[in-house]
Amino acid sequence: MDTEQLSKLIDRYLEASFTVNRRLSALTRDLLPDELTLDQSFALRYLRENGCTTSSELAEVFCVGKSSITAIVTRLSDKKLIERVPDEKDRRVTYLKATSEGERLTRQFDSRLEELLCQYLSHFTDDEAFGFIELYERLAAALVQARERSESEEG
Amino acid sequence: MDTEQLSKLIDRYLEASFTVNRRLSALTRDLLPDELTLDQSFALRYLRENGCTTSSELAEVFCVGKSSITAIVTRLSDKKLIERVPDEKDRRVTYLKATSEGERLTRQFDSRLEELLCQYLSHFTDDEAFGFIELYERLAAALVQARERSESEEG
DNA sequence: TCGAATAGTTTCACTATTGAACTATATAGC
DNA sequence: GCTATATAGTTCAATAGTGAAACTATTCGA
Incomplete structure (x- = not known):
């Protein structure tokens, strides 16, 4: 090209x-349910899908500083949608966990979202949709790799 | 499916x-140049590419309220990166226009961005890249249409 | 054991955003 | 023409997310 x-x-x-x-x-x-912002729903979904997670991990995944995560987590925690669970061994780390109410809200939201996206999926054939998502995932993977590479260079 | x-x-x-x-x-x-945030760069690029534009149009394109646009425009204007040009005929409307400095900054930014994205493009064959972008544009078009449809239903 | 690294929080300043109230102007119907 | 109403844009207050720097508490390594 x-x-x-x-x-x-x-x-x-x-x-x-x-x-x-x-x-x-x-x-x-x-x-979105009234209780959630978009970023909060992303955080909550990540916790739901990935089990016990730390603030540092969230910060990496979200590509933001840890203080941003603290802010989001505090708001979710105030609303009783997640819990902070201290690690027994390393007392510096606290794990984050969606409460059952938090989980319920994200599942509700996800099903609404699925309904919405289905409408747009109908603009494409099955082959197109699968082809598209495959390439999109490869782009995502390339971006994750790039980050890992640049980190290992630093370290 | x-x-x-x-x-x-x-x-x-x-x-x-x-x-x-x-x-x-x-x-x-x-x-990003020090003078710009991401959203500001998007606004400035839109003005650069689309000529005279109003706040209302920007609000539509950005899918936000007009007061958000006022805030962004005011910041850009304070930095002398855009100008507000009042319409002669309809004195309610003011057109927005990138200054030469504003245009320079976005072009500089765009060329850096192009360089960055080229790296990731190399993960794909030409056919894959063109196929991907074509589907992505169709999705974008479907989303724009949906908006227009729901507006005409309201109006 | 002491100095460096790590996990997370706090604080501060700033941007983006919404929604409501507001100003100014234009337009449509009577 | 006059008056409702609609439109363009701003202002204001409140909130979320963000980065940077300073900070606490803890762990790790030489």
Whole structure:
């Protein structure tokens, strides 16, 4: 691919991803339970899917500083949607765990979200959908790898 | 596609898009000129690409309220990166326009961004990249249409 | 054992966001 | 023309998320 084509492709990507992100966030926010913000729902879903997790891990996954996570976790904890569980051995670390109410809320939200996304899936054939998601996952993997590489260089 | 498959596909999409968005935003923020935030750079790019634009239009495109746009525009204006140009005929509307400095900054940023994204593009064949972007654009278009449809129902 | 690393919190300043109240202007119906 | 109403944009107060720096508590390593 020549530079010209490359540049156009990237422009198209930036445009499309901006549109998709903004519109989908807006639609998604409408489905959110009153108790949750979008970021809080992401945190809660991550805890639900990944079991015991620390603030540091969340910070890595969310690509933000630990103080951001403290803020989010404190709000969720105030609302009794997650618990802080201290590690027995290493008393510096505290694990985070969704409460049953927290879990209930994310499952409710997820099912609404699934319903929403199904509508848009209908614009694509099965092959298109699977092809798309495969490439998207490869992009995600490449981005995760890049991070790991740059960390091992530092360390 | 049966419900089970559908549900898994959507989970995979949510996971991949979360990862891509978070990681790419983080990498992108590192490339940002000191004068700009990410959202400000998006606004400025939109103005650069779309010529004279109003706050209302920006609010639509960004899927936020007009008061958010006022805030962003005021900050950009304080930094002399955009100008407010009053409409001669309808004195309620003011057009927004990137200053030459504003334009310079976004172009600089865009070229850094292009460099970054090129690295990740190398993980894909040309056909894969074009196929991906085509589907992504169709998704974006579907989301825009959905909005327009729901607006015409209201109006 | 002492100094360095690590986990997490606090605080501060800032950006983005919403929603409601508000100003100013334009427009449509009578 | 006059008056309702709609529209464009701003202001204000409240809230969430964020980074950076300072801080506490704990663990680890030389």
